[in-house]
Amino acid sequence: MVEQVPLNHALIITTLMFFIGVYGFLTRKNLITMLISVEIMLNAVNLNFVFFDHYLFPGKLEGHFFSLFIIAIAAAEAAVAIAIFINLYRNIRSIDVEQVDKMKY
Amino acid sequence: MEFQYTIWIVALPLLAFLINGLGSGKLPGKISGWIATIAIGISTFLSYQTAFQYFSSPSRDKIIAFKTTWLRFNDTLHIDLGVLLDPISVMMLVVITTISLMVFLYSQGYMKNEKGYDRYFAFLSLFSFSMLGLVVATNLFQMYMFWELVGVSSYLLIGFYYDKSSAVAASKKAFIVTRFADLGFLIGILMVSFYTGTFDFEILTNPDNLSFSTTASFLGLSTITWALLLIFMGGAGKSAMFPLHIWLPDAMEGPTPVSALIHAATMVVAGVFLVARLFPLYHAFAPTALEVVAFVGAFTTLFAALIACTQYDIKRVLAFSTMSQIGYMMLALGVSGYGGEEGLGYTASLFHLFTHAFFKALLFLGAGAIIHAVHSNDIREMGGLRKYQPITHLLFLIACLAIAGIPPFSGFFSKDEILAATFATHPIYFGIAVAVAGLTAFYMFRLYFIVFWGKEKTYDHTPHEAPTIMLLPMIVLAVGSVLTGFIPFGHFISSDGQSLDLHINWSVAITSVAIAFAGIVVAWKFYKTESDSSDKVARSFGSVYTSALNKFYIDEIYILITKGIVFRLIAQPLAWFDRNIIDAFMNLLAAITNWISSQIKEFQSGQVQKYAFIFISGVLIIVLSFIYATQ
Amino acid sequence: MGTSAIIFYTIATIMIVFSLLAVTSRKILRAAVYLLFALGGTAAVYFMVNYFFLAAVQLIVYAGGIVVLIIFSILLTSHIEEKMQKPDSWKIILTSILGLGGTTLCLYVITNHLFASQPSTGVEATMTTIGEKLLGYREGGYVLPFEVISILLLAAMIGAIVVAKRNKPEGNG
Amino acid sequence: MSLQELLLLRHEWALIASVLILLVLELNFSEEKKSNSISSASILFAIVTLLGFLPAETGSTFGGMYVTDPLRILMKNILNISVLVVFLQSGAWLRTKNNYNRITEFYLLMISSVIGVNFMISAGHFLMFYLGLELLTIPIAAAASYDQYKSKSAEAGIKLILTSAFSSAILLFGLSLLYGSTGSMYFSEMEFSTNSLQILGFVFFFSGLGFKISIVPFHLWTADVYEGSPTNVTSYLSVVSKGAAVFVLVLLLVNLFDPLRQVWQQVIYGTAIFTMTIGNLFAIRQQNLKRYLAFSSIAQAGFILLGVIGGSALGMASVIYFVLVYVFSNLAAFGVVIAIEQSAGKINMKDYNGLYKTNPRLSLAMMLALFSLAGIPPLAGFFGKFFLFTAVAESGYFVLLLIAVLNAVISLYYYLLVVKAMFINKSEFPVPYFQSDYPTRIALSGCVIGILIIGFYSPVFEYIKQLCLASL
């Protein structure tokens, strides 16, 4: 793959994906879809790590392991986040992010 | 140092002040009066001793009898406290102690039933102390210090009846007006000391020792002239020269003996003394300033005499008369030269100061006796008092004759010298002086006739003669008024310290005496019996009379300036400015902070997505700024 | 352009498209499914670069774990049929500008950068290597992170349970 | 791998051990004795804290993934003390009915988070750093929504987990770029030069850390989360989580990112100004004391950045010293807020009116804490702030210094508002007199004593400075 796809193209894809995630995070009204957006962002990061690892520093596998751990953490984070969402849902019967604004100013 | 004891002349009244002041209200009976009187009595004795000792030696050098450094500003400038003896200070010592002693004695009778007897004598002693300290000052700053003390004691004494609003107002006015004048004095001192590097009279009054490196000038006058003019301003304030005179008539709110002592005989001549003290300096460096002195003196003497003719308050008449007489003295100083016959004006001025002290004090004490008897100041409520107060009448007449310049009373001699001095130099001033001599005779006898002759009024209680303790000082002063004219004054005091023979200038003398008699006759015509002729004449003068009656509206102008301009247009707006602009600005800063705080609260909207939006925007902006900067 | 390139670009397109769909779809369950495709695409890329273990983990943990979790929570909290409201248009516009700007900026920086390649040390990402590295404690070994992440997972588990579990309802809000 | 090498991780082992012990204990406590874990957790943690002070070997292990040196040990100890204080203050809240069944869990979450803190500080590799950061955050997000029946608590949890996930995604993106440009994630192997990509990566990374420290513009979650979380968690967030992030920031900037000094100095210059100012401007208008303390802590973060900007030994020392002081001051303030919230359920500033009449000691403690935060002598805060200012001046940023001192004045204004409420304002219904439990009182007195003496006892600062010098 190294010879056929330039690194920059790969990075363009991850960057796009990352900002798609950002876009989702900033626009989606549902908390769960926001979480989905975060996962997309993390996924982009993972790809970044893997691409760098593969293209530039093959063999040390640092990017590889970093991605591995990020995946694990993303899972943990998602679990806790969803627990909290459910808790919120029980309290206010909604998981609309725009209603999560009782505290402000 | 044979004169060391002179310090006691000054110190004794201070002691009396301290005893009476600290013990105020606790001293038994009327002992405070005696403490003060005995103290001033000893001072008087010592003053005479000093005078005798000093004048009996032929030298007229300045003698430092006592000196101690009180405050050091730098290596050259320091305030010393000390006693300087020279002809004028010795003469002043005599005058002040004598008049003080008389007034102290008189007051024991006059103030007998007043509340605050202790306080009265304390203040009076304080005054004597300050006045004595002033005249023996060894340097300008010591003089200024005592000058201020004199002002304060005057303030305290004018406001003696402090629960009377008019007295309070008068004391305030007196202090503030003289304070304003003192401002000039102080600035003058600062300027003089800046150029000469000293406050010391020994150096300052010896112009040969002085050399100025300055050629600085301001509005066409050299700075030293300005300095001396400012110093004269201080003198003019204390001596009630136009236009700083307005406090003096009001100052009559104080007890009458106070008026006699302070506002007739002693404090008000401090201005004359000041100019006389610095006379060599004036003469050598600022002839222009002397011209101003002469002009102010001449103007005031006429101005005050005119007003005196129209007043009905016995003490105010005397007050304006005092102004007029001091104007005389200033005039004489102003026209004087230095040394020999040239210096006649100088001698004449101080001579008149000397004689005036006696007869004016006598006049005031007489007025006091009258007021004491009829309980009123208004001469329209008096009349025919000669029957009830024969001795007072006689004494008052002597004083009137003396001030009118009728020979052989003392006033004649001194006034004659003044007239002679002006005659020799400025004919116009001479004319004014002669006219004032006539006016003086007129208004004094107007007073005299209305009070002692005229139609008898109905009195609440029958007026009675004053008690002995009041009469005795008056008699002493009357003797002085008669005799002091014969003192060969020029032998003791002259501008250059050389003995000066005073001759009577007969042509001048005859003119003045004739004018004086004319004045007396007019007064006699008008006022000996109640008639409306005086009113007719007054009416014929029209607005001039009305203006004079209203003291030429100077008070009103002052009120306009102080209340209207300083108070309303400067102080009040300033206070407003402070609260509403400067302070408000500080508050505005706080308000702006709060305003911004409430404006930006929307950032904290509670919306997670907005938070994230700002977050990522922040990151990108930071990056962008760096990328932009590195390009 | 070689086969792998074509495959790569195809996968890339799929990833991007499904990502976009995942963040725009108004049906929430679909969004989750689109996410699954995007994640799957990623796994495919891992396969392409021979990181099989990673690809497997990606599929198991992400696709199998997280997405299931998400779907599960969607079922708990939302009506699947319901279409989500469209976000405010100003929000979309602003965010799009921001997103595009951010992308441009990052791409500008990234694409202008000359990446320095390091010589390969020739370690293959075989299961053995990965296992050795994961449990290695020398340089290049990841036993410590492994240890830490176990604590993290424990803590997350406790946290999730504590938050989600309700003991006796108090009803006092 | 020798035992000695393993012992380098003493702090972490102790914490992990205490987690396990707590777990075991929890299983053995009967249903009625659940609250025993409060005391056992506190005692355990006290032991852990004390252990931290024993003399220790320093060095690095796990191939450089884990680094420890006296400075890092000091940081850990400081944070351990703060956590201990938080634990001591939590008893009353945990004993309430709703939490009765979840006491141990709370401690487990907290200690896990502390483990994260410790690993983050000792990280020698970005993976460790990242793991530490997440381990720090995730349990706290759960703890933030601990008050299950309060929607505000849930909201706080949501805001914390979402924003932190977002920020860590950004941070990771930055890290990935840094990895791409340096080829390693080992601190010792990363080499920086100021190129655009590294600036980009650095800024992304910085934002993630700035999020934890509540640097403007990454601070917006702070107030809401602080307000909604249980106050003990808030206190932990404001002190431990922030303190840890500051420590890491200092360590990384000065050592690792030293080549990028130009860049980060400018970044910090700008954000410091905004952080101080915005924090203050918002704090002025707060009525809810938790929110108020949140903005106050944002402003304080701005001051902390002043020390960071110097990047010198003095700057580092002043930052660490300031955090130490801040820990005591803030914990004392929160201690009072917690005590009053637990006894009277009141959290608004006007509820504090007339407090001095009824609870003079608490009011005094609160006043000292606030004055210390405001930097009033002779309290420790004064020294802390002055040294921070010294550090700024040392780098020659006098304009920044001027802005900072003016902000200190503004901050004084709102600190005085609370003092005014307690001492000056009158209230018809002041918080009645009460006595909090022993641990709370001990913790509060400890903090107050700390506030009073740290400043005067100069060896504290001198020791820190010496360590900083050695670490450069």
Add this chain to the structure above:
Amino acid sequence: MNILISHIAVPVLTTLALMFASTQKQVRTIAAGGMTIQLIQSLVLLYLFLQERAGGNDAVVLFKQSFAWYPSLGISFDLGVDGIAVAMILLTSIVIFTGIFASWEVDKLYKEFFISLIVLAAGVYGFFVSLDLFVLFLFFELAVIPMYLLIGIWGSGPKEYAAMKLTLMLMGGSALLVVGILGVYFTSDVEGVRTFNILVLGQHHIPIEMQRIFFPMLFIGFGVIGALFPFHTWSPDGHSSAPTAVSMLHAGVLMKLGGYGCLKVAMFLLPEAAQEMSWIFLILTGISVIYGALATVVQTDLKYINAYSSVSHCGLVLFAILMLNKTASTGAVLQMISHGLMTALFFALIGMLYSRTKTRIITEMGGLMKVLPFLSVCYVIGGLASLGLPGLSGFVAEMTIFVGAFEHEDLFHRVATIVAVSSIVVTAVYILRVVGLLLMGPVRNEGYYNFPKAKWFEKIATVSLIVGILVIGLTPLWLSDMIRDSLGTIVDKLVLK
């Protein structure tokens, strides 16, 4: 124990003792006892100082003591006094001593009141004895902050507002001080060693460009507390709301920290800039002098009158300092002491009058001389001192300033002096206005006759202050020489160019 340390220790110990006191009587006794000891030891200090000087010890500061504190930053607890400091310490002792008696009847939270008051005093003492900029600044802020509580809790009128404003403005000033102090610390060219020691810093040159930046900061920083126009507006509000003893201490001593700091820190450490920029501040202080006096004329609240007149008088202090010569600076210090005593006396009396009449509006009172002769006479004496009557302290101070200021070679300075001198007239106007309206005239109200006469503690307070005013007014030479000798090191730097 070093007498300077014990000057700090006695107030601290007194506060500690107060914490354990319970009844009002105990509190009063401890406070009064402590401050009496303090007054006595200040007199001892004066005696020892004069002895040392007479014995030929011409070190810049005496009783030096140094304890390293933060060696790595060059902070050490350096103590030492010169003549100026001794004079200021004595002033502080008198004012706090009388302040205790003036607040004898405080019955609301009395313990806290005296503790705050004495903490404030401790700050002031520390400020005057320290030679280290850091320590000096520490004590400076320590002295400022208790004001907030003192005004806020025990004040009257819009006290919260006034207290807040005062605290914030003064702290704003001290914010500038921080910048200035650190600027001096880092730009002074001390060989490789950083130090906060004023004397050491004073021996080293700071580049003129840096001086230009930091001089205004230090000067304004200290100037705010010295009521420098236009940063004086805290003073009227603060003073009018503060309780008696606090006004006394604040106007009497705390405002002097400004002048003292300007002289011994700003001017001493940054002499070139002081020379260059003095004209700007001269204009401001000149405005202070006249403006304060004029604004006083129309005030009707006694405390406002005194507050504005303090603006004028303290303006004169800074004015004199800016004249950059020995005489004027001596005058400045004299004026600080004189004004401290006077204004303390005024505030004490205002408090005492207020406790009887329940109003401070002069137009609502009148004729108090008759019913309260003792207090009224004291007021008059204070007034006379304020308008510069010879024999009272005001005269000595003002004249020294005027003469010194007029010594200046530059015409601008002399013109400015003339402008400042004219304040003496305005002063007379407002003093006499108050005396006239308040004390003289007919008794306003029959109820006035029931006023209690002056009580013993009131007499102690007023008489001690008057004695101070008189001693300085009558025998100024020793004080003036003592101050003058200490100015050498400062002024010599200013003159050299």
